[in-house]
Amino acid sequence: MANKTLGLDARLYDYLLGLGLREPPVLARLREATEREEMAVMRSAPEQGQFMAMLLKLMHAARVLEIGTYTGYATLWMALALPDDGEVHSCDISERWTFVARRFWEEAGVGDRVHLHLRPALDTLRMLHADGAAESFDFAFIDADKIHYRDYFEGVLGLIRPGGLIAIDNTLWGGAVADPDRQDADTRAIRAFNDALHRDSRVEMVMLPVADGLSLARKLPSPNPLP
Ligand code: CA
Secondary structure, eight states: OOSOOOTHHHHHHHHHHHOOOOHHHHHHHHHHHHSTTTGGSSSSHHHHHHHHHHHHHHHHHEEEEEEEEESSSHHHHHHTTSTOOOEEEEEESSSSHHHHHHHHHHHTTOGGGGGEESOOOOHHHHHHHTTTOOOEEEEEEEOOOOOHHHHHHHHHHHEEEEEEEEEEESSSSGGGGGGGOOOOOHHHHHHHHHHHHOOTEEEEEEEESSTTTTTEEEEESSOHHHH
């Protein structure tokens, strides 16, 4: 996995960040704090966070669902892109990482917008469904354990409104998805997910070489025949 855009050498990536990124200072501080954590590579790339923030604004999104909070870096990009009454429902199982997250959400003044659900995400998705949240979210970001990607996508799809967007992270997986020698469980799970998404007539989709591969799926009002 990678937390910067694949295939760019260091000089060009520095250039991209230098002239492409307008990262608010609180997000820069959270990124620095995350660098000190053992799983820092799980943090989303800054250019990706900024891209998703722009998508949210283009969509006038107010309700966001996130599977995989980690230290809340992508969460914070998204929360800052929402109107005052917007909500991010973010799912994770780690008290420790989300402790860092909460501190920075408060510091950024968006603590009230973020609802953290600390239990297995599939349970949270079922609970949101049972609470009447079906088709109530504008945007979702899936970036958690890869083995469950297909299950997360199914659970999230029911909670997204028609016309809403699901972003799925790490779909190029450092290039391993295209390497036949890579047969570990995570790589196989992402390959299976990518294959299923490509054939899924309930959504329109694109696969972007942003960060570690970012796929976007837009939910259709009713399934469309595929080309
Ligand atoms: Ca990721």
